[in-house]
Amino acid sequence: MRWxxxxxxxxxxxxxxxxFTDYLDDALSTKERSRLESHLATCPxxxxxxxxxxxxxxxxxxxxxxxxxxxxMDELLEVFRRYRSDAGS
Amino acid sequence: xxxxxxRRLRAGDEVAFTELVSTYQTSLVRLARTFVPxxxxxxxxxxxxxxxxIRGIDRFEGRSSLKTWIYAILVRRARTAGAREPRHRLLEDxxxxxxxxxxxxxxxxDARGGWTEPPAEWPDDVDDRLSAPQMARRVREAIxxxxxxxRQVVTLRDVEGLDPTEVxxxxxxxxxxxxxxxxxxxxxxxxxxxxxMAEEARS
Numbered sequence: 001m002r003w004x005x006x007x008x009x010x011x012x013x014x015x016x017x018x019x020f021t022d023y024l025d026d027a028l029s030t031k032e033r034s035r036l037e038s039h040l041a042t043c044p045x046x047x048x049x050x051x052x053x054x055x056x057x058x059x060x061x062x063x064x065x066x067x068x069x070x071x072x073m074d075e076l077l078e079v080f081r082r083y084r085s086d087a088g089s
Numbered sequence: 090x091x092x093x094x095x096r097r098l099r100a101g102d103e104v105a106f107t108e109l110v111s112t113y114q115t116s117l118v119r120l121a122r123t124f125v126p127x128x129x130x131x132x133x134x135x136x137x138x139x140x141x142x143i144r145g146i147d148r149f150e151g152r153s154s155l156k157t158w159i160y161a162i163l164v165r166r167a168r169t170a171g172a173r174e175p176r177h178r179l180l181e182d183x184x185x186x187x188x189x190x191x192x193x194x195x196x197x198x199d200a201r202g203g204w205t206e207p208p209a210e211w212p213d214d215v216d217d218r219l220s221a222p223q224m225a226r227r228v229r230e231a232i233x234x235x236x237x238x239x240r241q242v243v244t245l246r247d248v249e250g251l252d253p254t255e256v257x258x259x260x261x262x263x264x265x266x267x268x269x270x271x272x273x274x275x276x277x278x279x280x281x282x283x284x285x286m287a288e289e290a291r292s
Contacts, residue, residue, distance in 0.1 A: 012202030017194060021272035025253060045207035049279075052208055056279040059219045059228060060247035065115035072132070076110055076139050077103060083143050084101035 011039035016046045020053055091155040098146045110139060113156070116244050117163050123237040124164075124171035134170050138163045157255050160245065164259050193280030211286050224285060231281045235274055242267055243274035 011019070019036050022028045028036065040047055097105035117138060121131035141162050149158060197206045218224060232240060232248070245256045246267075257267050 012198075013204050014194075014198040014202035017276075018272070021268060021275060025268070027253075027268065045204045048210065049208045052211060052279050052283070053275055055211070055215055055219060056275055056282055057247050058216075059225075059282070060232075060243065060278070061250055062220060063225055063229060063248055065112060068111055068114045072114075072136070073107065073110060076136070077106065079140055080103065080106045080143050081101070084099075 011035050013039075013043060013046050016040070016043070017049055020050055023050075024053065024057070091151060094155060095146060095149055095151070098143075106143075109142075113159060116249055117159070119233065119244050120160070120241060121163060121167045121170075122233075123241050124167035126171075126174050130170060130174075131167075134167045135163065137166050141166070153255070156249065157251060157259070160249070160251070160259055193277055208283065209287060211283075212290075215286070218286070218289070219282065224282075227281065227285055228278065231278055232274075235277060238262075239270050239274040239277070242270040243278070246271050247275070 016036060016039050019028060019032065023033065023036055040050065094105055094109065098109070114135065117135045118128075118131050121134040121138075122128060125131050125134060138159065142159055145162070149155065153161070197204060199205050212218065219228075232243060235243065241260055242256060242262075245251045245259065246253065251259075253264065253267055253271075256262075257264055260267075262270075
């Protein structure tokens with residue numbers, strides 16, 4: 001039992017939510033990671049929170065860009081056409 | 090994939106150029122806006138960036154991805170444009186230094202750090218709901234309401250999918266700072282989705 005005194009205390013939920021970004025980025029030390037994973041194993045609300053963070057990140061990655069206003073695109077294409085034809089000739 | 094686009098751009102392929110602009114314009118404008126005080130100025134910076142891309146594509150060597158190269162041009166130009174606007178920079182610095190303002194998780198834990206108000210369950214079809222145009226619009230608005238430094242990091246990391254290291258290099262911030270900023274931004278955006286889901290459930 002003596003080793004227990006040397007161990008860091010268990011992760012609480014409030015700390016867990018602070019660690020999730022690093023966890024998802026694989027930026028936690030092995031020790032921190034396993035402390036967090038033992039917490040997750042016993043804490044459904046934290047697992048749910050982590051899933052929600054994953055969905056949030058996925059949503060951000062799938063956002064459709066807005067349409068480029070046609071006048072902006074036309075102007076750029078004009079520059080592209082002019083410059084590339086000069087470059088090519 | 091980059092090699093193919095670069096080859097087409099060099100050959101003057103207008104379709105390739107149109108696709109490139111359509112893909113990055115939204116994020117470029119959003120990012121530019123974090124450095125300059127007006128939307129009009131941000132659009133100018135993006136315009137200059139595209140012109141620099143058109144002129145510079147022959148010299149692109151592929152040491153970074155094409156995407157990162159474009160963002161690096163944007164950041165350089167936006168910084169220069171933003172530096173001419175000292176008042177704007179001051180305001181943004183003050184806003185960021187105060188942290189997130191209110192932490193969306195304030196009051197959700199007890200004194201021992203356990204949940205008092207655990208996250209509500211999201212519906213099973215959450216992914217479909219999240220991809221609905223109305224939700225996407227809310228998420229985009231919410232990104233635009235984040236403090237500038239969070240907006241920069243979350244746009245590059247999560248919307249554009251750059252690596253943490255690339256983001257640190259582009260913005261000139263430390264790895265630790267990058268993590269804090271992306272963490273705050275994600276916390277906010279998750280909280281926004283949570284409240285949107287709760288609202289949908291009520292209606």
